[in-house]
Amino acid sequence: xxxxxxxxxxxxxxxxxxxxxxxxxxxxxxxxxxxxxxxxxxxxxxxxxxxxxxxxxxxxxxxxxxxxxxxxxxxxxxxxxxxxxxxxxxxxxxxxxxxxxxxxxxxxxxxxxxxxxxxxxxxxxxxxxxxxxxxxxxxxxxxxxxxxxxxxxxxxxxxxxxxxxxxxxxxxxxxxxxxxxxxxxxxxxxxxxxxxxxxxxxxxxxxxxxxxxxxxxxxxxxxxxxx
Amino acid sequence: xxxxxxxxxxxxxxxxxxxxxxxxxxxxxxxxxxxxxxxxxxxxxxxxxxxxxxxxxxxxxxxxxxxxxxxxxxxxxxxxxxxxxxxxxxxxxxxxxxxxxxxxxxxxxxxxxxxxxxxxxxxxxxxxxxxxxxxxxxxxxxxxxxxxxxxxxxxxxxxxxxxxxxxxxxxxxxxxxxxxxxxxxxxxxxxxxxxxxxxxxxxxxxxxxxxxxxxxxxxxxxxxxxxxxxxxxxxxxxxxxxxxxxxxxxxxxxxxxxxxxxxxxxxxxxxxxxxxxxxxxxxxxxxxxxxxxxxxxxxxxxxxxxxxxxxxxxxxxxxxxxxxxxxxxxxxxxxxxxxxxxxxxxxxxxxxxxxxxxxxxxxxxxxxxxxxxxxxxxxxxxxxxxxxxxxxxxxxxxxxxxxxxxx
Numbered sequence: 171x172x173x174x175x176x177x178x179x180x181x182x183x184x185x186x187x188x189x190x191x192x193x194x195x196x197x198x199x200x201x202x203x204x205x206x207x208x209x210x211x212x213x214x215x216x217x218x219x220x221x222x223x224x225x226x227x228x229x230x231x232x233x234x235x236x237x238x239x240x241x242x243x244x245x246x247x248x249x250x251x252x253x254x255x256x257x258x259x260x261x262x263x264x265x266x267x268x269x270x271x272x273x274x275x276x277x278x279x280x281x282x283x284x285x286x287x288x289x290x291x292x293x294x295x296x297x298x299x300x301x302x303x304x305x306x307x308x309x310x311x312x313x314x315x316x317x318x319x320x321x322x323x324x325x326x327x328x329x330x331x332x333x334x335x336x337x338x339x340x341x342x343x344x345x346x347x348x349x350x351x352x353x354x355x356x357x358x359x360x361x362x363x364x365x366x367x368x369x370x371x372x373x374x375x376x377x378x379x380x381x382x383x384x385x386x387x388x389x390x391x392x393x394x395x396x397x
Numbered sequence: 398x399x400x401x402x403x404x405x406x407x408x409x410x411x412x413x414x415x416x417x418x419x420x421x422x423x424x425x426x427x428x429x430x431x432x433x434x435x436x437x438x439x440x441x442x443x444x445x446x447x448x449x450x451x452x453x454x455x456x457x458x459x460x461x462x463x464x465x466x467x468x469x470x471x472x473x474x475x476x477x478x479x480x481x482x483x484x485x486x487x488x489x490x491x492x493x494x495x496x497x498x499x500x501x502x503x504x505x506x507x508x509x510x511x512x513x514x515x516x517x518x519x520x521x522x523x524x525x526x527x528x529x530x531x532x533x534x535x536x537x538x539x540x541x542x543x544x545x546x547x548x549x550x551x552x553x554x555x556x557x558x559x560x561x562x563x564x565x566x567x568x569x570x571x572x573x574x575x576x577x578x579x580x581x582x583x584x585x586x587x588x589x590x591x592x593x594x595x596x597x598x599x600x601x602x603x604x605x606x607x608x609x610x611x612x613x614x615x616x617x618x619x620x621x622x623x624x625x626x627x628x629x630x631x632x633x634x635x636x637x638x639x640x641x642x643x644x645x646x647x648x649x650x651x652x653x654x655x656x657x658x659x660x661x662x663x664x665x666x667x668x669x670x671x672x673x674x675x676x677x678x679x680x681x682x683x684x685x686x687x688x689x690x691x692x693x694x695x696x697x698x699x700x701x702x703x704x705x706x707x708x709x710x711x712x713x714x715x716x717x718x719x720x721x722x723x724x725x726x727x728x729x730x731x732x733x734x735x736x737x738x739x740x741x742x743x744x745x746x747x748x749x750x751x752x753x754x755x756x757x758x759x760x761x762x763x764x765x766x767x768x769x770x771x772x773x774x775x776x777x778x779x780x781x782x783x784x785x786x787x788x789x790x791x792x793x794x795x796x797x798x799x800x801x802x803x804x
Contacts, residue, residue: 260459262504263504266588267587273570273574274568275574300482301504336489338489339485359589360588360589
């Protein structure tokens with residue numbers, strides 16, 4: 171018994187100090203610039219935000235197929251991984267290498283999975299190719315929001331991974347993971363087309379393994395495990 | 398007092414309280430005009446409307462936003478919005494030493510990055526008053542002409558793509574990939590080579606580069622000719638680009654146009670011949686010029702330049718001397734205080750760098766002159782009165798690269 175107490179004391183000693191997060195559970199609805207539910211200008215939106223009722227998870231089968239989620243999801247992921255449609259959006263230098271990936275020599279269409287689409291409504295993958303500046307950040311986030319879920323982001327090039335050679339610039343976003351969640355990082359300035367193809371194959375594996383899936387993913391700098 | 402709670406009615410979208418914070422700037426109202434030109438642009442007459450194009454658009458050659466004022470299918474006016482790729486290169490160069498500044502100017506025009514290196518290197522060499530070894534000069538000419546061919550073949554594919562043809566870009570990327578790969582064998586890096594140094598080049602020609610170059614040269618003329626047949630003999634292409642966006646010589650000179658765009662308007666100005674640098678005076682080449690000044694002429698001038706570049710490369714390979722590729726220089730460069738302007742004839746026009754030294758190891762000021770920025774101002778005057786689809790054809794024929802425009 172004494173041994174157990176000592177163990178508990180030791181456990182308590184090394185246990186992290188857990189401070190309760192009162193930020194999101196405040197009783198005062200007006201705290202942090204909020205409004206009470208009754209005064210919210212868009213009541214339905216507020217209820218949806220508070221409860222999540224009526225949320226449609228369009229990444230999964232609805233209706234009868236929801237009864238067999240695992241098998242259906244495996245099949246669905248297999249289909250998704252083999253038809254990832256990237257958005258044809260180039261920002262700077264890496265866009266040229268991205269075009270080279272899509273054209274004759276490194277024909278990425280050989281995988282049958284990567285036809286570049288010009289509309290975000292038809293795209294699954296956003297390949298951010300090139301330096302993202304602060305002025306371009308908002309349109310790019312808008313593009314990403316226009317893409318239907320499930321969607322993935324590939325950061326191509328050093329500039330999008332971390333700022334790269336423009337690390338000290340006043341007008342460059344130092345890594346796109348500051349503004350959107352990233353699934354695959356491809357370093358290089360610019361990466362070779364072989365590098366982009368390798369990254370896209372990694373993304374296929376990631377989709378099949380259901381890692382870095384959008385539903386379970388936090389917003390912010392995230393690196394999926396095991397990559 | 399009744400305690401009956403009334404459920405608020407569903408607000409309409411016209412209610413200003415419904416506005417979602419943070420996403421309003423995209424739909425910001427038209428600004429109050431600051432200048433006469435802006436007031437004229439914002440004034441919509443009967444039947445006119447604005448169409449936004451970009452910044453993400455497959456055929457704007459990068460991230461350019463164009464606000465087009467249209468009347469039906471006809472473009473009345475147009476206003477480019479720049480700065481979506483502004484990376485602060487000039488400021489970064491002022492905080493880097495002279496060797497590092499070359500690396501920052503490299504990705505300005507990413508399809509012709511060797512020219513973007515050559516201009517600051519030329520300015521710094523004038524500041525240092527250093528003589529470049531002859532072999533290094535020949536290597537620079539050789540690699541620059543290769544890069545010019547790569548850039549012009551890309552232009553050919555892009556122009557076809559903007560006009561709706563997909564095949565030429567697949568063909569032109571074959572040549573471009575081969576050139577870029579052989580330059581990667583020489584410089585160790587694709588696309589952004591970072592090869593020129595102050596006083597020479599970084600490394601001598603190697604075996605892989607020479608063997609690939611020899612194999613490519615033996616078939617280059619034939620392949621490029623067969624590529625041309627796709628477009629030069631295509632009646633749709635020729636009829637669509639002829640008399641489109643005609644630029645006369647006087648306007649071109651007044652607007653500061655250089656390069657193939659100027660030569661297509663009938664002004665035979667080429668920096669390689671008129672202000673010679675490196676070993677160009679010793680080489681034999683023509684300056685292709687046309688007098689029409691339309692989109693087709695700008696296309697044909699570039700095609701002729703590809704052939705002239707192959708001619709120059711042939712001469713360079715025959716006349717290249719042996720010797721060192723790097724001048725003897727101290728590792729830390731501190732030029733005397735002074736100013737220098739270095740310029741080279743790039744595939745789009747004159748790249749220039751005006752560098753001011755204050756005696757330290759960092760340039761005090763570096764002004765980068767880029768031809769794309771100058772040519773972009775022509776898009777408005779040349780497309781007025783044309784159809785919407787021709788806007789991109791005119792822009793493709795001017796061939797701006799947004800990295801150079803926004804710096």
